[in-house]
Amino acid sequence: MPDDEYEVLIARHGTRTGTRGEAFLNYELYDEPDAPLTTDYYFWVVRNSARTIIVDTGFDAATATRRGRAVLNRPTDLLRRMGVDPGAGHPVVITHAHWDHIGNLDLFPASQFWIARAEATFWSTPVSRQRVIAHFTETRELEQLARLGEEGRLTYFDDRADVAPGVAVQRVGGHTPGQSMVTVRTSAGVVLLTSDVVHFAEELRDERPFVSVTDLPAMYEGFWTVKQLLESGAIDIVVTGHDPAPGRAEIIEKDIAVIGRI
Numbered sequence: 001m002p003d004d005e006y007e008v009l010i011a012r013h014g015t016r017t018g019t020r021g022e023a024f025l026n027y028e029l030y031d032e033p034d035a036p037l038t039t040d041y042y043f044w045v046v047r048n049s050a051r052t053i054i055v056d057t058g059f060d061a062a063t064a065t066r067r068g069r070a071v072l073n074r075p076t077d078l079l080r081r082m083g084v085d086p087g088a089g090h091p092v093v094i095t096h097a098h099w100d101h102i103g104n105l106d107l108f109p110a111s112q113f114w115i116a117r118a119e120a121t122f123w124s125t126p127v128s129r130q131r132v133i134a135h136f137t138e139t140r141e142l143e144q145l146a147r148l149g150e151e152g153r154l155t156y157f158d159d160r161a162d163v164a165p166g167v168a169v170q171r172v173g174g175h176t177p178g179q180s181m182v183t184v185r186t187s188a189g190v191v192l193l194t195s196d197v198v199h200f201a202e203e204l205r206d207e208r209p210f211v212s213v214t215d216l217p218a219m220y221e222g223f224w225t226v227k228q229l230l231e232s233g234a235i236d237i238v239v240t241g242h243d244p245a246p247g248r249a250e251i252i253e254k255d256i257a258v259i260g261r262i
Contacts (some may be wrong), residue, residue, distance in 0.1 A: 004166030006048045006184050007262045009190050010154055010239065010246040011078040012255040013058050014041035014100075018067045020045030023199070025209040025216075037200075039242045041100050043075060044193050048182050048262060052084060053166055054092040054111070054180050056194055060103035065251075067099070073255055075104050082256060093169050094187060095195035096176040097123050097145055098212075099138045106144065113148055114163055116171040117156040119178020120149060122214075136212050170209055172197045181226075186260025187235025188248070192229065197243040199221045 003160045021027040021034040041064075044055040058075040065071060079086050089110035095148060096103055096119055104115070121219055124141050148154050155161075160170045166185035173179055175196045182193040207223045209216060229235045239247045249257035 003048070003050050003123060004262065005188055006025075006046045006166060008184050008186060008239070009045040009082055009192070009257040010257040010259070011043050011058075011073075011082070012040050012075045012246070013043070013078060014064055014069045014071050015039065015244075016034065023211055024203075024214060025211050027254070030208075038244045039199075041069065041245045042243065042246070042258055043101075044168055044182075044239075045079075045084055047084075052088075053092045053163060053167055054084075054086075054090055054108070056095055056101040056195065057092065057104040057107065059100040060138075061143075062104060064097055069100075076086075076107060081253065087220055093163060093180070093182055094119070094145075095181065096179045097142060098136045098176065098196070099141060101195070102141050102145060103138070105141065105148065112153055112155055114155045114161065114169055116178030116180050117158055118171060119137070119176060119180070120154060120156060122177040133214060153222045158206055172218070172222040172225060173253065174208065174215050174222045175210060176214055179222070183235060187262075188260040190197070190234065191224065191237045191239060191259055192235040193239050194226065194241055198226060198238070198240045201238075201240055201243055204238070204240070217229070
């Protein structure tokens with residue numbers, strides 16, 4: 001396998017069934033009856049024979065339980081099943097700092113973390129502590145993130161950066177100021193890990209904003225960016241952040257799927 005080609009492992013660690021009205025911004029405007037909506041929770045592993053890269057770290061089990069999510073797997077167990085040692089110093093991409101994406105930073109004591117500068121900066125501002133924004137974060141986890149910065153373990157980027165050959169991270173904004181997504185070259189084509197740029201496929205299809213948003217115009221522009229990447233052929237496969245079905249992936253064992261298997 002070329003040095004710049006990878007497999008993408010999709011690891012599901014939690015789930016929740018809520019309602020569409022809870023998920024989409026101003027749902028009453030769509031003139032649709034409310035209905036159940038399942039939200040699954042993931043992190044992702046990108047790897048080949050040369051390197052392993054972690055994308056997000058999932059949620060903390062105790063926090064998830066308190067917030068009413070079902071814990072299906074602990075990230076440590078999923079990593080072990082995938083043969084990944086979290087203490088080995090693999091780089092970690094943080095797509096944004098919500099509680100379900102940075103819940104286990106301490107599992108990676110030797111890692112360097114990539115994060116958009118706008119994201120890291122935002123969570124130290126007064127507006128980030130307003131209830132409708134802070135609700136999606138945990139104070140302890142933001143403090144851990146800040147400590148990583150003090151220790152020099154955050155690698156900042158502004159708009160786009162190459163994490164490794166064939167792996168790039170791009171800031172989009174919208175959901176949070178530094179919300180980012182990751183492109184990965186695989187044997188199945190270029191995979192886009194949207195994280196929460198696109199929670200659900202219908203969100204992208206219908207340009208339907210998610211309920212949690214810090215910049216609504218930027219959220220729409222994020223949808224358009226993903227569509228443009230698809231239309232131009234720059235990407236081939238879109239993996240959304242919270243859909244129950246993880247795109248064009250092959251299930252290799254319970255709660256773990258792969259794209260571009262090596």
